[in-house]
Amino acid sequence: MTIQDTLKDLVAIDSVSQRSNTEIISYLATRCEAAGFTTKKLPYIDDAGVEKINLVAQTSVSDSTEPASTIELALVGHTDTVPYHPAWIEALRLTEKNGKLLGRGACDTKAFIAAALTAIDSIDLSKLQKPLALVFTADEEIGCLGARRLARARPFTARYAIVGEPTSLQPMRAGKGYCLAEITVRGREAHSAYPQIGASAIFRAARLIGRIEQIAAELKQDQRAGFDPPYTTMNVGLIDGGTAKNIIAGECRFTLEWRTIPGQESDYTLNLVRQAAADLQQQDADFVCEIDAARADESFETRADSPLVQFLEESSGKESGTVAFGTEAPSLIDLGADAVVFGPGDIRVAHRTGEFVPVDQLNRCVEILSRAIQHFCK
Ligand SMILES: [Zn+2]
Numbered sequence: 001m002t003i004q005d006t007l008k009d010l011v012a013i014d015s016v017s018q019r020s021n022t023e024i025i026s027y028l029a030t031r032c033e034a035a036g037f038t039t040k041k042l043p044y045i046d047d048a049g050v051e052k053i054n055l056v057a058q059t060s061v062s063d064s065t066e067p068a069s070t071i072e073l074a075l076v077g078h079t080d081t082v083p084y085h086p087a088w089i090e091a092l093r094l095t096e097k098n099g100k101l102l103g104r105g106a107c108d109t110k111a112f113i114a115a116a117l118t119a120i121d122s123i124d125l126s127k128l129q130k131p132l133a134l135v136f137t138a139d140e141e142i143g144c145l146g147a148r149r150l151a152r153a154r155p156f157t158a159r160y161a162i163v164g165e166p167t168s169l170q171p172m173r174a175g176k177g178y179c180l181a182e183i184t185v186r187g188r189e190a191h192s193a194y195p196q197i198g199a200s201a202i203f204r205a206a207r208l209i210g211r212i213e214q215i216a217a218e219l220k221q222d223q224r225a226g227f228d229p230p231y232t233t234m235n236v237g238l239i240d241g242g243t244a245k246n247i248i249a250g251e252c253r254f255t256l257e258w259r260t261i262p263g264q265e266s267d268y269t270l271n272l273v274r275q276a277a278a279d280l281q282q283q284d285a286d287f288v289c290e291i292d293a294a295r296a297d298e299s300f301e302t303r304a305d306s307p308l309v310q311f312l313e314e315s316s317g318k319e320s321g322t323v324a325f326g327t328e329a330p331s332l333i334d335l336g337a338d339a340v341v342f343g344p345g346d347i348r349v350a351h352r353t354g355e356f357v358p359v360d361q362l363n364r365c366v367e368i369l370s371r372a373i374q375h376f377c378k
Contacts, residue, residue, distance in 0.1 A: 032057035078140030107345035112164025166345030177299035198248035
């Protein structure tokens with residue numbers, strides 16, 4: 001089967017995150033079993049009551065001294081895609097235009113999955129000395145939920161993992177974390193002609209936001225090379241408060257987002273904000289604020305001298321970099337792996353109508369993955 005036929009099959013299966021991914025998982029399980037892998041399905045029911053499956057396909061290595069649950073190299077691809085606009089009538093039909101293959105998921109991340117399936121077809125698995133796994137996850141696009149489950153379930157540990165995402169075949173060895181909190185500051189409503197009988201939640205929120213701006217400035221001192229910008233950033237993206245121009249605001253809510261550099265716990269920034277709120281309360285006993293830390297996606301970093309980073313730098317001819325978007329790499333690191341994000345296609349065209357993967361990158365990815373398997377699992 002050509003790689004284009006494989007990608008065509010994958011794109012034809014609608015695997016938008018909201019739907020069950022059982023259909024694409026059966027396709028992948030069949031392909032992996034035909035290639036000689038043992039497959040294991042790890043199903044779960046998502047919050048909407050829909051069945052989702054993570055699939056682990058691995059080679060069995062009889063004469064290994066290590067337990068079979070230790071994988072030498074894992075190739076990881078998420079099976080779900082973002083939704084597509086109904087007007088994009090060819091979303092599920094792979095189309096070729098000027099050396100590009102278009103379709104929903106063609107770039108993110110079915111291109112990588114097709115490359116991995118094609119790479120294993122070209123290799124005699126019985127000659128591999130060390131275990132290889134193909135890992136297919138669910139619910140990546142809605143918060144890497146499948147990979148997180150996998151990390152908790154620990155069906156295997158891995159030494160090296162290539163996490164498929166469109167990076168234009170540049171190995172990405174680190175990424176910032178993403179954290180979000182909803183902050184609600186309370187005050188006391190009153191007629192605005194009599195401020196002495198009320199307490200403005202908006203003035204209070206403004207004081208806290210002023211402190212947050214100071215924290216953001218302090219965070220610039222802690223720098224990590226290779227990131228743009230090289231420090232943890234903060235943003236107050238939304239603010240909403242008060243009910244009318246002549247009422248002292250009783251409540252003010254805002255969102256606080258921060259993107260952490262590796263080596264800095266997501267709680268570090270959160271604790272600075274909590275401390276600022278505690279300081280404000282010392283000055284104003286009435287100051288009440290709730291900080292609801294809604295999300296904390298970890299940063300990740302694999303050392304520049306990791307054999308996987310070096311192998312991918314050499315074979316792609318590109319120096320390793322850092323990613324600005326969330327990936328499943330932290331979960332693979334939890335599973336013991338040196339994880340690198342790598343794959344064909346450009347993230348800037350992903351999630352758009354007409355997303356595509358260039359054919360030459362797709363073919364190049366097969367070569368690199370084949371060499372990686374032979375290099376690490378021989
Ligand atoms: Zn993706």
